[in-house]
Amino acid sequence: MTPNEFWAVIAHARQRATPNSEPSMLDALYRELVKLPNQELYAWYGLQDSYMDLADTPKLFAAAVLINGGSSDDRFTDFTAWLVVQGKTVYESALANPDSLAQIDLPFDNAEWEFCGYIAGDAYEGKQYLDQLRPEKPAGRALRSRYPQRADLETQVERICMDTALHRPFRPTAAAVNLDDHILQIEILQRIRQTGPIRDFWSALPESGERQALRRRLAANLNRDTRKTAATLQRTLPQLWQKRTAWEEARSAEHPHRGPER
Template sequence: MNEQDFWHIVAVTNRTARYQRFRAEDLEYHLSKLAPQLIVEFNLHFHKLVNQAETGDVYGAGCLLSQDYMSDDSFLYFRYWLVSMGQTAYEQALLNPDSMAMLEIVHDRDGYPRVSDESYCYAIYKAYEKVTGKQIFDAPSAWEVDKNSVKPEDFNWQDYTHVSLSEKFPLLWANYLASEPDREAAYKRFSISSEGISGEW
């Protein structure tokens, strides 16, 4: 399986899933139709792309999309979601993270953006187990990605204040402010004090 084959499966899943929250379920269905080795190769491509997206600017832009600073886990699940959005969205986000302002974002019942999808990754593992009865971690080439993995960019979340975010990502910042009725609270959410981020970290 090459990278284009990978993106084809992602695209097919996005077309067949009625709603974004069903993408993981549909991905598991499509992958379970493949040979075990192809599922492993899909997994390798997935994690390679997730690793490539581990950059400071993707993190900063993702904070605006999620409307708050992201923890390590939240940033990981955000990158799962970004891959699930498809090839064009993913590649444009890496070239220009502010382009994510143009994405159609689904919101939950409380009005918060759904820009995290932990289940998308687990769908790969479930498909492999469904086909083989074994865990994908036990496959001989399951972690081949580690041999050629991209070294994550070294960045500091403290570099991303409301000032830097507004300068780096003007479209995302405008969208973020437009969704916040209280401008002062919005600025404070992305302010760093001696007590940590918004006094919470």
């Protein structure tokens, strides 16, 4: 997988996802990634992990502090996951000039998208569930013989496989207005749970030496501002500071009894 192919997956997902919604972006990324062969999925994650690592610069850490009202090692990792899924243009602009993030619609206090950092592993898990429920597999064959008239069966299978892979609690859909619908969804879930042990995504990733070589190759084509920050955040990232300040003032005006959260 090339870097352009990696960014194309994110671009396609962003076209489907609701802006500034991690759950929506997770759904959209999952639907793109389950289409990939396993080797391509490993490669996609390798690029995601590398781009997140390359975003570890002093000024981007300062940007994370301003955008999220604070940061830490773990929180910053989650911020870089958010940054990568904003797409190629935003990502590359932010690496070259972190203050450029002031030009986009920012989800202040909510730009730490931890679960987007795990999405490749979740899609890998979902692929295994879907495989076990294919028509030619015993579980899939039994399911279809039990519900031969259900036109929505494939849609229900895909949805419940996705929710299970994304570790979401099972809830019947709004369409489950009768007992038969509810029973169908529970049976799909039970068959997923009975598939037995699944292969571990993380243990199949390339060795650390290969990942480091990938990061060096990517870094050679990126303009990264790795300089130290100024004495204050206001001087380091003036546009982002101004945007954060305006957001806090607007929020205080809406909730006059709530103080600033910086």
